Amino acid sequence: MQLSDFDFHLPEGLIATRPARPRSSARLLVAQGDSIADRRVSDLPDLLGPGDLLVLNDTRVIPARLTGERRRQTPQGEVSARVEVTLLEPASQGWRALAKPLRKLKPGEVIRFGETLSARVLSIAEAELTLDFDAEGSALDAALEQVGDMPLPPYIAAQRAPDDRDRTDYQTIWARHTGAVAAPTASLHFDDALLARLRERGVEFVHVTLHVGAGTFLPVKVEDVTTHRMHAEWGEITPEAAQRINAAKAAGGRVIPVGTTALRLLESAATEDGRVTPYRAATDIFIYPGYRFRVTDALMTNFHLPRSTLLMLVSALMGRDRISRIYQHAVSHGYRFFSYGDASLLLPERSP
Structure with missing residues (x-):
């Protein structure tokens, strides 16, 4: 499995330097089976339903x-x-x-x-x-x-300096536990109005914590991606959170992490039979094609850098060829990429 397998051309003009306003007005690419639909994040209540459990990372970004x-x-x-x-x-x-x-x-x-x-x-x-x-x-x-200033990703910082708007824009509305130096960016699309509509729909939420590190932006430097070593990040899943996740699975609901950070933490805490155990430690889990998902049923995430570990993760979830087609659609339809960009809802054909 070569690094070049995860490359694609991204026009510079599609790199977002400011988020959508309001947050939930960002575009949402919905990929399920062989279909692709162009929606908005505000459409999530129409796409999710009772029994679905969104797993939210409540880390708080420090002005690092x-x-x-x-x-x-x-x-x-x-x-x-x-x-x-x-x-x-x-x-x-x-x-x-x-x-x-x-x-x-x-x-x-x-x-x-x-x-x-x-x-x-x-x-x-x-x-x-x-x-x-x-x-x-x-x-x-x-x-x-x-x-301090907010630690904007290098591809944004290279185009403009951080300002007071970023103190709000680069922080989730449920940020609680201080310690991250990068935001769990898929979560930036949620606002209070959207959360209220999801609750009315019967969608449930559970919070976990993964302190996102600057290593999330480090490039992969080896051609054989299986030899890449991930940076470690500290995370926690409380006993109460683990119980709620397991209860949702047992009831037949879908467990849907919002962001790759929440997904990586879930899979780090999962047993072979798909149960989540309480977790309080660092994780350096590296997910790439061939990985067998134990807990994750779907994923909401932004669009990722070429040749990155996060692109490898979504390729593991959906398949490399499928992700290639999804990203080709995103580029050709003008989706905005990376931390302040648009989102995708990835629904594998079957539970991994």
Whole structure:
């Protein structure tokens, strides 16, 4: 299975840099069997029904992109320089982060991020560093809200800087548990009005947590995709959530994760016989064609990068040839791609 098997041409003009407004007005490609229908996210109540269970990732994105100033004493006095930092994840001590310029930083240096936050450089590796902030817990969360920007994906950040709109746009309406540095983007299409209509329809919801890491944007660098190693992300499925998912399956309902993050967590916590167990750990599950799904009956997700692990995941769910046709339709019909783009509802011909 070669990396080139998951390539396709995407015109640059189809990469979304702002979301649809209102959220639920985004387009929705519905693929079931051999059919493809062009709908809107707002049509979901017509497509789902009683017994269906949507699995929602309630991670909260932190304003992980920081601009600071490094200060150093020299024989000529104190000198300062600008530093751009993107937080990755908590470490055993401090936070792992990317920085520009990394090579000019020294262990022990202090970087100031405005008047409310600073961090000392604990260590520097080849591609990242570890920072020890002068605040922790809720105090750090509050300081990041003041001085940080939302960590937009590289393909958006390359076209424009983050702004105040992104603080709302790049956060789900049910975000609860702080820790992600990228959004579970399929969930960005939901608003309160849509949730209310789905509840009236008899659709149920359950929350799980997977803190999405910056590794979700890392390219696959090996030609034999089966040798790729996934980044790890921390997740949790509570006993109550596991019980509700299992009850829905037992009653014959469809378990439909909203987003690949929720799907990966579900499959990480699944037993061979298709039951979900409580889960609280990191997962580096890599799903590609040939994978046998244990819990997932369908998936709502955005359109993914060429040659990416997420494209491999949806190919595993629907089949490579089928996904190729779905993406050809999406491109030819002007669907908007990636984090702020449109969505798809993928319904395999049979439960995987």
